[in-house]
Structures are given as C-alpha cells and as structure tokens.
Amino acid sequence: MASTLVQNTVRAAPEHESFQNFFESWISEQNRDLQELISASQARVAGRNDHHQESSSRSLLTCKGEAGNQERAVEENGVRPLINRVVTHYENYYRVKHEWVQKDVLSMLSPSWRSSLEEAFVWIGGWRPSMAFHLLYSKVGIQFEARLADILSGLSTGDLADLSASQLTKVDELHRRTLGEEKELTEKMAEHQETVADSSMVELSHVVTELIRNGELNQNNDDEVEGRIESTLAPKEAGLENIMEKADDLRVRTLKGVVDILTPSQAVDFLIAAAELHLRLHDWGKKKDMINQVQDHQGTHDHHYFGSPAVATAGGSGEES
Numbered sequence: 001m002a003s004t005l006v007q008n009t010v011r012a013a014p015e016h017e018s019f020q021n022f023f024e025s026w027i028s029e030q031n032r033d034l035q036e037l038i039s040a041s042q043a044r045v046a047g048r049n050d051h052h053q054e055s056s057s058r059s060l061l062t063c064k065g066e067a068g069n070q071e072r073a074v075e076e077n078g079v080r081p082l083i084n085r086v087v088t089h090y091e092n093y094y095r096v097k098h099e100w101v102q103k104d105v106l107s108m109l110s111p112s113w114r115s116s117l118e119e120a121f122v123w124i125g126g127w128r129p130s131m132a133f134h135l136l137y138s139k140v141g142i143q144f145e146a147r148l149a150d151i152l153s154g155l156s157t158g159d160l161a162d163l164s165a166s167q168l169t170k171v172d173e174l175h176r177r178t179l180g181e182e183k184e185l186t187e188k189m190a191e192h193q194e195t196v197a198d199s200s201m202v203e204l205s206h207v208v209t210e211l212i213r214n215g216e217l218n219q220n221n222d223d224e225v226e227g228r229i230e231s232t233l234a235p236k237e238a239g240l241e242n243i244m245e246k247a248d249d250l251r252v253r254t255l256k257g258v259v260d261i262l263t264p265s266q267a268v269d270f271l272i273a274a275a276e277l278h279l280r281l282h283d284w285g286k287k288k289d290m291i292n293q294v295q296d297h298q299g300t301h302d303h304h305y306f307g308s309p310a311v312a313t314a315g316g317s318g319e320e321s
Helices: 021-052 061-103 105-109 116-120 131-146 147-154 165-197 199-213 220-263 262-307 309-315
Strands: none
Touching: 021 061, 021 262, 061 105, 061 165, 061 262, 105 199, 105 220, 116 147, 116 262, 116 309, 131 147, 131 165, 131 220, 165 220, 199 220
C-alpha cells in the first residue's frame, strides 16, 4: 500500500545488515539529533530572555509583536530544516522496519534488542500512537509551570506553554482521529489473534500430535508435514504483517500531524521530549535486564552451591560447634 512508510528515498539498511545493527545505529543518530535539538532550544531560550530584559519597559503589544518576529527569525535561521531532518529520520526508521517486517514479522513484533521494560508498553510492535498526545500534554504542563511568571505578565514564551486556542483545537481533533484508528487496529489485532485457534490450526495440531504419538513422523513425510505447517501459518503471518504496517503508518502520521500543528520552537521542544523518553526508557530497560540476568545467574550459582552433597551433609549433621 502507498503510505508514508515507503514514500521516502532516504538510506535503507544494506541486505547484509541486520535490523538490530540498523536499530543500534539509528539510536546513536537519534542521540545526535537530540543534542542538536537541545542546542537549538537553548539558543532560543537565551534569545527570549535577552528580548524580555530589553523590552521590560516597553508596551505589552510591542513585546508580543517582537516575540512573533523572533519566532519567524528562529524558523528562518535553520530550525525548520533541523525539524524536517529529525522527522525524516523517524520516517527512515519505519521504512527500513517495513522492509524487515516483510522478511520476518514475528521477530519484529517481539525483537530481542527491545528491553523487557519497553516490551511491557508495546502496542503492535511499537509505541502506542495516542501516547504522543500524553507526551505533549505532559510537556505543556511542565513548561506552563516553569513559565508561569512570564505568562501572568502577558509575555509570549514561544514554547509549548504558549499553545493557542486554535492549536489546542487541532490537537484535540487529531487526538480523537488517532484514538479511533488505534481502537480499530486494536480490535483487528484481537480478531486476528483468535485465528490461532481456528479449524485449520486445531486440525493440524491434532494431525501432527498423532503422527508424533504413533512414531510416524519421519524423514519420509517430514517435508510434507513442514510444508503443511508453513502453508497454514502463512496467512497468520501475512495478517500480522498487514496490521503492523498499518500501526507503523499511524505512528508516523501521528508524529507528523503533531509537529505540523506546532510552531518550529514548539516542535523542537516536543521532539526533544520524545527523544529523551525513548532513549532513557531504552537505557533503563537494558540496565534492568542486565541486573536481572546477573541476579538470576547468582541465584543459580547459590542453588547449586547449597544443593551440593557436601553442604547438605554439613547442614544436616546436627553437630554443634
């Protein structure tokens, strides 16, 4: 299907490169994008503070007018190209992911490189699209509290605390549309998951079980059985592929939709929050998994030690020191 996932012509992962290698490289590039976004945001804040100090004795109308000019200057000075590059980076991720989903949808639904923490919050192989709005509202609240003094003074903050009524209406409309599509895909996924117990699967599982039980599964019929298994599972995997493609397309459209509603300065802050959340959640999850693996290994070692005959004899001898 023609979608935002396959319309771009940016770099794809080479055939010899695994998606995990691509993902690790993409994460590194996302961190680079984050640093550039933060630098752009800091430059804007510094410019805004200087502007507020210089205009403290001027009229409120003049201040607001100059704030608007400052915002346009920010866009002209390179913030918009930075935003476009970051969004294109996301599009590239989903375009390459789409190619790998076609190769092996099962491993892409539950990849080994995703931490257990991330896996717990996954929706159809990725982040839930409606989460973008919760992220936006959270950042709006944080910036509103931080800029409360400026807002009460009637000064334009230029960030997410400065969302207009028109912007809020557009965000709400996009949120509602996204929730509708998200619900539809969730229901579609639930219906498809139920097909794992349809008549073809139940019959095949019985036939293979009987062959195993009677010792009739051998080299003579192994290829035939495997072929039947593959043909039965094929539509299941194709259905998962279709649903995941639509979910990824919704993720991309939601991200771009939010960014399009925001001013360049606001989009920078939103993209910073999105990257920070993704990178830190990934780091925290990997760290927790590593700690759990060490603890599991230690527990296994202790079990073998305390379960050894020598320890059991010493512990159960009843001798007193």
